[in-house]
């Protein structure tokens with residue numbers, strides 16, 4: 414695929430670059446609460462200026478950009494080092510609501526999510542339902558025009574400061590597996606919802622567990638038909654795996670350039686072993702860019718990223734682990750100091766990345782599950798008997 418920027422695209426790039434530079438919100442606050450306000454203010458600035466939601470329809474506040482400009486948008490966004498989205502709604506729940514939601518739901522939920530006024534978190538996984546998501550047990554019993562929700566979710570990223578939870582719940586029998594699941598949006602502040610943050614390897618609390626104890630949810634907050642949530646889950650999982658493919662490619666373009674610069678500064682850039690690894694990462698970063706472009710193009714043409722999004726997810730998650738492992742090896746003991754240590758190299762970013770990317774091959778479906786999807790749905794190999802029938 415050859416990307417030939419037109420003059421208009423380049424003018425768009427210049428306008429966006431100027432906006433991002435002139436409105437940059439300054440450095441990232443250290444405390445989590447201040448960081449969230451800083452991020453919210455930034456998202457509102459972007460939205461109000463018409464620079465939010467590159468792939469979203471205009472009617473929900475998005476930019477509805479054509480292919481080449483979505484690529485430019487992601488490149489400039491990463492280049493500018495401005496804050497990313499809050500919560501996990503934008504890349505996962507939003508495309509699902511855009512596809513399956515009613516007009517009223519779209520009006521009610523989408524623009525506030527894009528502007529950062531509401532933060533969304535995903536409630537799919539449970540203690541006994543991760544890779545085998547169709548085993549989930551959180552129930553939603555219909556009582557008139559309401560559901561009564563009971564159960565537990567786990568590993569829910571950003572749920573500790575979420576306003577709304579997009580969840581999968583069981584409205585059919587346990588035996589009905591994926592045929593008895595519905596897609597419900599639950600108010601995270603409703604009576605009966607308890608969110609407990611979980612501490613991870615990095616020392617942070619990026620995810621939580623959520624308990625539902627007789628939580629009342631209106632049927633108007635169900636997206637799609639009752640018991641038809643699996644179809645929506647597949648759409649949203651596809652988008653989750655594809656989410657940010659281009660944005661990650663643009664991010665790692667910058668990160669690799671910074672690592673090469675650091676190797677030069679430390680006088681190790683001429684070491685043949687270092688050069689060999691850096692060349693390998695250079696090749697992979699370029700492949701990532703093309704894969705990201707292919708994902709955007711698939712979404713524009715087919716409306717869904719499809720199973721090939723697993724290829725992109727697997728590629729990026731293994732890349733970021735390898736890159737950070739190499740960085741820590743290359744930079745030596747000094748790089749092991751964490752951000753709170755005054756002697757930390759670049760505020761501990763390399764060890765921070767090394768620790769946080771351990772989870773990359775688990776979140777959004779493990780690497781093994783991505784390989785299964787690629788084998789079956791991309792390459793056409795036989796179905797894994799351990800997984801629910803498709």
Ligand SMILES: Cc1cc2nc3c(=O)[nH]c(=O)nc-3n(C[C@H](O)[C@H](O)[C@H](O)COP(=O)(O)OP(=O)(O)OC[C@H]3O[C@@H](n4cnc5c(N)ncnc54)[C@H](O)[C@@H]3O)c2cc1C
Pocket residue numbers: 501534535536537538539540541542543544545567568569570571620772773775776777778779780781782785797799800
């Ligand atoms: C950083 C991070 C963020 C997350 N954020 C969210 C979130 O916001 N919301 C949410 O709902 N969930 C979230 N999760 C949960 C994530 O989706 C699950 O952890 C993941 O699906 C795996 O499920 P599990 O942990 O139950 O492991 P299991 O499914 O129990 O898997 C255990 C091991 O068995 C392997 N395995 C299982 N089945 C198969 C098979 N059929 N073939 C081959 N190998 C198999 C797995 O690959 C894995 O190595 C997050 C996880 C992480 C790490």
